[in-house]
Amino acid sequence: MELLYLLIAYAVSIGLIIVGIYLTFRAQRNLFVLQQKEKAARLSIDQLKKDTEAERREASLRLKDELYRKKMDFDVEIKRERALFEKTQQKINSKLDLLEQKEHQIDSKSIDLQSKERILLQRDNLLRQREEETKKLQENFIAKLEHIAQFSRDDARAMLCEMLQSEVTHTQAKWLQKVEEDVKITAKERSSQILINIMQRASTDVVAAHSSNVVHLPNDDMKGRIIGKEGRNIKALEMATGMEFVIGDTPEIITISGFNPIRREIARRSLEKLIVDGRINPTRIEEMVLQCEKEIDEMIEEYGKKAILQFNLQGVKQEMLTALGKLHFRTSFSQNVLAHSIEVGLFARMIAEELKVEHPHLALRAGLFHDIGKAASSEHEGPHAIIGAEIAKHCGEESCVVNAIAAHHEEVAFNSIYGPIVMIADGISASRPGARRETLSTYIKRLEKLEEIAHSFKGIKKAYAVQAGREIRVIVEEEILSDQEAQMLARELAGKVEKELNFPGQIKINIIREKRAIEYAR
Numbered sequence: 001m002e003l004l005y006l007l008i009a010y011a012v013s014i015g016l017i018i019v020g021i022y023l024t025f026r027a028q029r030n031l032f033v034l035q036q037k038e039k040a041a042r043l044s045i046d047q048l049k050k051d052t053e054a055e056r057r058e059a060s061l062r063l064k065d066e067l068y069r070k071k072m073d074f075d076v077e078i079k080r081e082r083a084l085f086e087k088t089q090q091k092i093n094s095k096l097d098l099l100e101q102k103e104h105q106i107d108s109k110s111i112d113l114q115s116k117e118r119i120l121l122q123r124d125n126l127l128r129q130r131e132e133e134t135k136k137l138q139e140n141f142i143a144k145l146e147h148i149a150q151f152s153r154d155d156a157r158a159m160l161c162e163m164l165q166s167e168v169t170h171t172q173a174k175w176l177q178k179v180e181e182d183v184k185i186t187a188k189e190r191s192s193q194i195l196i197n198i199m200q201r202a203s204t205d206v207v208a209a210h211s212s213n214v215v216h217l218p219n220d221d222m223k224g225r226i227i228g229k230e231g232r233n234i235k236a237l238e239m240a241t242g243m244e245f246v247i248g249d250t251p252e253i254i255t256i257s258g259f260n261p262i263r264r265e266i267a268r269r270s271l272e273k274l275i276v277d278g279r280i281n282p283t284r285i286e287e288m289v290l291q292c293e294k295e296i297d298e299m300i301e302e303y304g305k306k307a308i309l310q311f312n313l314q315g316v317k318q319e320m321l322t323a324l325g326k327l328h329f330r331t332s333f334s335q336n337v338l339a340h341s342i343e344v345g346l347f348a349r350m351i352a353e354e355l356k357v358e359h360p361h362l363a364l365r366a367g368l369f370h371d372i373g374k375a376a377s378s379e380h381e382g383p384h385a386i387i388g389a390e391i392a393k394h395c396g397e398e399s400c401v402v403n404a405i406a407a408h409h410e411e412v413a414f415n416s417i418y419g420p421i422v423m424i425a426d427g428i429s430a431s432r433p434g435a436r437r438e439t440l441s442t443y444i445k446r447l448e449k450l451e452e453i454a455h456s457f458k459g460i461k462k463a464y465a466v467q468a469g470r471e472i473r474v475i476v477e478e479e480i481l482s483d484q485e486a487q488m489l490a491r492e493l494a495g496k497v498e499k500e501l502n503f504p505g506q507i508k509i510n511i512i513r514e515k516r517a518i519e520y521a522r
Contacts, residue, residue, distance in 0.1 A: 169484055173483075173484035173487050173488065176487070176491075177487060214253055214254070214255055214256070215253070215254045215255075215256065215268055215271050215272060215275075216252055216253060217252040217253065217254060217275065218252070218275065219252065220251055220252060222252075222275060223247050223254070225280050226245075226247070226254065226271070226274075226275075226280060227247065228280065228281070232282060233280055233281065233282065233285065234247070236282035236285045236286065237267070237270070237271065237285055237289075240270075240285055240286055240289040241258075241263055241266055241267035241270060241289055242258065242260065242263050242267075243256050243257065243258035243260075243263055243264055243267040244256070244257040244258060245257075245267070245271075254271065256268055256271070261329040261330050261331075262296060262300075262326060262329050264329075265296060265329050266289065266292045266293055266296050267289075269292045269295070269296070270285070270288045270289045270291075270292045273288050273291075273292065274288055299325070299328075300322060300325035300326055300328070300329075301321070301322065301325055302325070303324070303325040303328040303338060304320075304321035304322055304323075304324040304325030305321065305325075307324055307325075307338065307341075307342055307368065308321060308324070310342065311345065311364055311368065313361075313364075313365065313368075315396070316395075317395035317396065319391065319394070319395055320369065320372065320391065320392070320395045320397075322375075323372045323375035323376060323391060324338065324341070324368070324369070324372060324375070325338075326375035327341055327371060327372070327374060327375055330374055330375070332374075332430075335430070337371055337374055340371065340429050340430070341367070341368055341369070341370065341371050341372075342368065343429045344367040344368070344370055344371075344422065344425045344426050344429045345364045345365075345367035345368035345425075346364075346367070347367065347424075347425035347428050347429060348363040348364055348366060348367030348418075348421050348422050348425040349361070349363050349364040349367070351363070351421050351424060351425060352364075352417075352418075352421055355417070355421075357417055357418075357421070362398060362400055362401055362418055363404075363418050363421050363422065365397065365401050366400075366401045366404035366405055366408075366418050366419075366421075366422045367421075367422050367425050367426075369388065369392055369397070369401070369405055370385070370388065370404070370405050370408045370422050370426060371384065371388065372388040372391055372392065372405070373385060373386065373387030373388030373389070373390075373391065373405075374388075376391065383409065383411055385405060385406050385407070385408055385409045385411055386406055386411060386412075388405045388406070389402045389403070389405045389406035389412075392405050399415075400415070400416040400418050401418065403415045403416060403418070403419055404416065404418040404419040404421070404422045405422070407419040407422075407423070408422045408423045408426050409423075410423070446469055446501070446503065447465040447469050449500075449501055450465045450469060450472050450497065450501060450507070451463045451464070451465050451472070453493070453496055453497055453500060453501065454472055454474050454493060456496070457489060457492070457493060458480070459476050459477045459480035459481045459485075459489070460474055460475075460476060460477075461475045461476060461477050462474075462475040463475070469503065469507065470506075470507060470508065471507065471508040471509075471510055472493075472497070472507060472508070472509055472510065473510045473512060474489075474493065474509070474510065474511050474512065475512045475513075476489065476511060476512070476513050478513050478514065478515045481513060483513065486511045486513045487511075489511055490509045490511045493509050493511075494507075494509045497509070
């Protein structure tokens, strides 16, 4: 048993010795490894220091080279700048020398000028003395003349002015008369040729169409149906159309009254369709009015397109096309405005072609659109020519076309040849035989106004409007007005008639001055 314990103890001690030897070996090995790593680290640090030192030396050399190179460049730049500075300094010095020379020259010239100025002052004083002496001599001479002629200076001046004024007035009147005669002969020949050519090329209706405001009924019983119970049908018609329906004592007739021609046409068509349909009640009336409004809108577009296609115009805006179509439903002195506009467009183009104008198509556009403002005159304030010009300008028409539209009644000044052409074409279309008709009251008022304008001048004895207002014959006081003053009176009267009176064609101003000597033999 004890032996066993001894063996175990011996074995344990041997094991411990072996473990101690192993641990000692491991420790020595680790120490050796650490020493080797430390040695390698020292070598690496030394090598790094050597590399760092080499790079530092190399960088120092590069820096020295760069500094040397910069210094050399700087020296070269300094030399170049110094040379440039010296050259500039030389130029400045030469300019200073030149300025000094010029200053000396100016000083010398200034001295010369001062001397000349003194000479001129002396001469001026001498001239003033002589002028005063001349004035004194002239006054003495005039005083002697006045004393000899027994006539003052003011009286002589007034007499001379009166003689000159009389002579100038007489010469002016003769010259104006001669110029007018020459112009009338030339203008008559030229205008006659142009108008003959236009009339040969144009073919127009003698009587223009006009819209009717009267609706014929199949029988008088239809009036009651149109009025309806307690007047509800007629009230519905007036509310829907905005027109007034006048049912009078005339059998089988209803008159439609209103200012808007398009609404009046809608009312007429609606009533005729209601009569044909037979169903007359407020609901049906509203439906029929809406249907007729659509039809009229389509007709307006159709009339506008037809007028544009007739002349093959390009670039016409929708607003212009619609306004042009609305003119079909307007009349002026019974003349259809759309037909009148088409006619004016044709005449304007023909006149432009006869006059060899560069762009006759612009005259055509201006003539066709000249009354476009009448389609919107009830919606805007101002003359229809100005309104039409604003519409044309808004729609992108050329400035000459816009001016021709605005100036065709001479409300603005012309700025191109197209304005007078459109005005002439408008006058031809309005005043040609069969184009318009005038009421008796309007005709009489025009003649009375013509005679009233003639009597507004001084020295008028009598005035008569003859030849249906185409001529005004004026008899003047022969003691008050001379022949030259009568000639001037004709011109002034023509200008006032043109300014204050609207008339078709032209009016002849005939001034009559006669001197009668009456004596009786007994």
